[in-house]
Amino acid sequence: xxxxxxxxxxxxxxxxKMVSDITRPMTHHYGLNVWIFVLLMILSLFGYAYFIQVRxxxxxxxxxxxxxxxxxxxxxxxxxxxxxxxxLISAVLGLSGQKWITPVSRIAxxxxxxxxxxxxxxxxxxxxxxxxxxxxxxxGRVQSPIVWDLTVVTTYTIISTLLLVLPLIPDMAIxxxxxxxxxxxxxxxxxxxxxxxxxxxxxxKILHRSIRALLILIVPVALMIHxxxxxxxxxxxxxxxxxxxxxxxxxxxxxxxxxxxVIVAMYFFRQNYKLKDYLTDFHFDKMGKLxxxxxxxxxxxxxxxxxxxxxxxxxxxxxxxxxxxxxSWAGLFWFAQIFGNIIPMFLxxxxxxxxxxxxxxxxxxxVLGAWIKRYIIVIPGQLHPFLPVQNVPDxxxxxxxxxxxxxxxLGTIGMAITIITILAKIFPVIPIWEVAEEKGIDKETIxx
Amino acid sequence: MKFNIFNKSILTGFVLSLAFSLSAQDNWTxxxxxxxxxxxxxxxxxxxxxxxxxxxxxxxxxxGDIGKNNFVxxxxxxxxxxxxxxxxNSDGDLFFKITNGKGAMPKFKxxxxxxxxWAVISYIRSxxxxxxxxxxxNETALEAASFTGKDLKLFVNKDQxxxxxxTEVQGNVDGEMVPANxxxxxxxxxxxxxxxxxxxxxxxxxxGIAKAKFPNDLPxxxxxxxxxxxxxxxxxxxxxxxxxxxxxxxxxxxxDNPLNHRAMWGNRGNAPIWLLLAYFGMLLSAFVVIGYxxxxxxxxxxxxxx
Numbered sequence: 001x002x003x004x005x006x007x008x009x010x011x012x013x014x015x016x017k018m019v020s021d022i023t024r025p026m027t028h029h030y031g032l033n034v035w036i037f038v039l040l041m042i043l044s045l046f047g048y049a050y051f052i053q054v055r056x057x058x059x060x061x062x063x064x065x066x067x068x069x070x071x072x073x074x075x076x077x078x079x080x081x082x083x084x085x086x087x088l089i090s091a092v093l094g095l096s097g098q099k100w101i102t103p104v105s106r107i108a109x110x111x112x113x114x115x116x117x118x119x120x121x122x123x124x125x126x127x128x129x130x131x132x133x134x135x136x137x138x139x140g141r142v143q144s145p146i147v148w149d150l151t152v153v154t155t156y157t158i159i160s161t162l163l164l165v166l167p168l169i170p171d172m173a174i175x176x177x178x179x180x181x182x183x184x185x186x187x188x189x190x191x192x193x194x195x196x197x198x199x200x201x202x203x204x205k206i207l208h209r210s211i212r213a214l215l216i217l218i219v220p221v222a223l224m225i226h227x228x229x230x231x232x233x234x235x236x237x238x239x240x241x242x243x244x245x246x247x248x249x250x251x252x253x254x255x256x257x258x259x260x261x262v263i264v265a266m267y268f269f270r271q272n273y274k275l276k277d278y279l280t281d282f283h284f285d286k287m288g289k290l291x292x293x294x295x296x297x298x299x300x301x302x303x304x305x306x307x308x309x310x311x312x313x314x315x316x317x318x319x320x321x322x323x324x325x326x327x328s329w330a331g332l333f334w335f336a337q338i339f340g341n342i343i344p345m346f347l348x349x350x351x352x353x354x355x356x357x358x359x360x361x362x363x364x365x366x367v368l369g370a371w372i373k374r375y376i377i378v379i380p381g382q383l384h385p386f387l388p389v390q391n392v393p394d395x396x397x398x399x400x401x402x403x404x405x406x407x408x409x410l411g412t413i414g415m416a417i418t419i420i421t422i423l424a425k426i427f428p429v430i431p432i433w434e435v436a437e438e439k440g441i442d443k444e445t446i447x448x
Numbered sequence: 449m450k451f452n453i454f455n456k457s458i459l460t461g462f463v464l465s466l467a468f469s470l471s472a473q474d475n476w477t478x479x480x481x482x483x484x485x486x487x488x489x490x491x492x493x494x495x496x497x498x499x500x501x502x503x504x505x506x507x508x509x510x511x512g513d514i515g516k517n518n519f520v521x522x523x524x525x526x527x528x529x530x531x532x533x534x535x536x537n538s539d540g541d542l543f544f545k546i547t548n549g550k551g552a553m554p555k556f557k558x559x560x561x562x563x564x565x566w567a568v569i570s571y572i573r574s575x576x577x578x579x580x581x582x583x584x585x586n587e588t589a590l591e592a593a594s595f596t597g598k599d600l601k602l603f604v605n606k607d608q609x610x611x612x613x614x615t616e617v618q619g620n621v622d623g624e625m626v627p628a629n630x631x632x633x634x635x636x637x638x639x640x641x642x643x644x645x646x647x648x649x650x651x652x653x654x655x656g657i658a659k660a661k662f663p664n665d666l667p668x669x670x671x672x673x674x675x676x677x678x679x680x681x682x683x684x685x686x687x688x689x690x691x692x693x694x695x696x697x698x699x700x701x702x703x704d705n706p707l708n709h710r711a712m713w714g715n716r717g718n719a720p721i722w723l724l725l726a727y728f729g730m731l732l733s734a735f736v737v738i739g740y741x742x743x744x745x746x747x748x749x750x751x752x753x754x
Contacts, residue, residue, distance in 0.1 A: 139716070140716065141714075141715065141716040141719065142716065142719040142723055142724060142727050143712045143713070143714070143716075143719050143720075143723060148727070151727075151731060155731070155734050155735075158738060159734075159738065162738065162741060166741075166745075169748075195745060195748055195749040195752060196748075196749050196751075196752025196753055197748075197752055198751075198752050200751060200752075202751055203748050203751050203752065206744050206745075206747055206748045206751070207748060209744065210740075210741045210744040210745065210748075213737055213740060213741055214737070214738075214741055217734060217737045217738075221734060224730075390520065391520075391521075
């Protein structure tokens with residue numbers, strides 16, 4: 001919070017400039033048509049692939065009796081990981097009093113909401129026919145991690161949505177008074193979500209109290225969502241999954257994925273939305289330092305995950321570890337480890353690599369590495385079951401995703417990005433009222 | 449000395465492995481003295497039936513069903529025991545091969561007794577059309593089953609106190625029912641997957657009597673009932689002669705299905721209480737907070753209207 005005292009006039013001018021800076025991309029659509037076209041192409045490709053899958057069944061995928069979980073589940077784990085960042089930025093850093101996260105928090109929440117929503121859908125696509133979802137409710141047992149996962153993903157999506165919507169309330173009131181030329185449906189949404197905000201002290205008190213309650217609630221729920229996702233694997237005695245550190249391993253891995261995702265989104269919005277004054281080099285610098293921290297913690301669990309079984313080399317585990325480190329999966333494994341963990345842990349230690357552009361490049365590679373990491377967690381272990389089946393076809397020792405499978409997976413990523421695009425189009429990506437308050441603009445000016 | 453032993457073991461190992469690799473290429477040769485071995489008792493249908501059970505338990509997993517050529521495609525092939533590859537072996541050859549094994553074929557020396565191994569051979573032989581029993585061995589019928597009468601009948605007398613059953617066997621000799629001497633009688637209890645022999649088959653004495661004492665600690669159904677079966681063992685000679693009855697001689701046994709208890713593996717109605725509490729407790733707490741926030745939002749909205 002700035003200590004300088006602004007005059008009424010100065011505050012008003014500054015605030016109006018800020019609002020117009022942040023809301024300009026909402027009314028000016030540079031290149032949006034092209035972007036929407038690309039997304040629509042991806043989505044229609046998805047639609048066609050999904051039609052084929054529903055018509056012909058899951059046989060159109062590369063999954064079989066050995067690798068019964070394939071790219072879909074790997075993608076699901078990635079989505080859950082990406083969704084976790086909302087909690088890290090808003091709750092962990094926010095509650096501990098880190099002020100610099102204010103302009104970043106909404107981007108983090110948008111990513112969280114989009115990825116959490118689609119994570120649930122990915123599971124539905126993995127089930128083949130969509131009506132199979134009902135079986136989870138008809139036959140689901142409370143003892144099954146799959147039921148826990150479904151519960152906690154849904155709960156997390158609801159809380160994340162609320163955490164996106166609540167800090168929007170004052171912004172909605174600000175925008176509806178200024179962007180009066182917007183289409184009617186947009187005005188309706190803003191008006192509805194502003195909840196009649198007029199900025200009385202009581203309203204502030206209620207808003208802060210509600211946000212705080214949700215921020216506290218989301219910490220355990222977010223830890224649960226990814227721990228339970230890891231239990232889908234760790235609750236089976238399969239080599240490569242049978243691990244006691246899988247919960248924290250997944251959670252810390254998710255932090256790396258999430259931070260990288262937020263940096264990419266920050267860079268994108270900073271460039272395309274012309275928000276250099278709000279998403280400054282300072283913020284990238286802070287995110288870079290956070291990146292190093294989360295990557296170090298993740299490395300700690302990575303070492304535990306591989307060194308402990310690697311020292312013992314128990315039957316089953318030995319084969320798994322060798323195929324990852326020097327065998328057929330070594331290429332993907334080392335890509336994921338180097339770009340997904342080692343580089344984010346070392347390079348941003350140097351100031352140069354915490355500048356927006358280098359940090360963004362490191363983050364893009366880290367996101368790619370994170371996706372691949374989920375792929376090699378889910379698939380290799382399944383290809384060598386403890387009890388080999390007699391006369392098993394040779395192809396069961398491999399898993400190669402098919403065209404429809406890849407198209408559906410791409411489609412889910414397209415869906416998440418579409419949601420973020422829409423959210424960023426009808427809502428400001430920077431929380432106006434919070435940033436204004438930090439810049440020392442008084443509440444009266446904000447709510448005028 | 450140490451060095452010598454070491455040297456020797458290497459040499460032996462080398463020779464053995466050489467022998468092994470040679471024998472793997474060649475046919476499986478059996479020493480002459482082993483090849484001429486024959487079964488000390490003649491093959492009987494009982495033996496054949498025993499052999500079938502033993503075969504199904506120990507051999508079928510690789511050799512498949514005899515005569516159906518559905519053995520597992522390993523290298524070298526295990527082969528179908530009905531094939532010529534097997535039938536051209538002498539009884540002694542088969543016995544040696546089953547006893548000692550080679551490569552993927554396990555050795556059954558310690559797994560199966562000699563008589564069990566012969567039983568398997570008697571079963572395999574029943575598929576070889578041109579097989580003639582070796583000389584001096586298995587031509588004559590079992591000595592035990594020396595009674596020559598027909599239409600044998602069982603008369604059963606139960607001693608409820610001592611759980612003892614006395615069986616009198618009679619047969620028709622020249623139109624007259626006389627006690628059947630030297631006939632083997634089996635005493636069994638019917639279980640889910642077959643007949644449990646209560647004792648070794650008992651051979652009738654000259655009064656045609658065979659006795660067996662039943663144990664008192666075998667589990668029956670919930671009322672302690674089990675089904676006993678008494679039958680003549682050599683049914684190929686006498687036809688099927690059998691007596692069965694349900695007796696309450698066993699111990700009451702009520703099966704306690706673990707699925708009916710609250711456990712992690714139980715069905716959905718049997719989830720452990722602690723898990724239900726944890727699951728619904730956490731879910732409820734989360735939604736109480738969410739509900740609280742919704743109420744706050746309602747309040748916030750009403751404040752704006754004033």
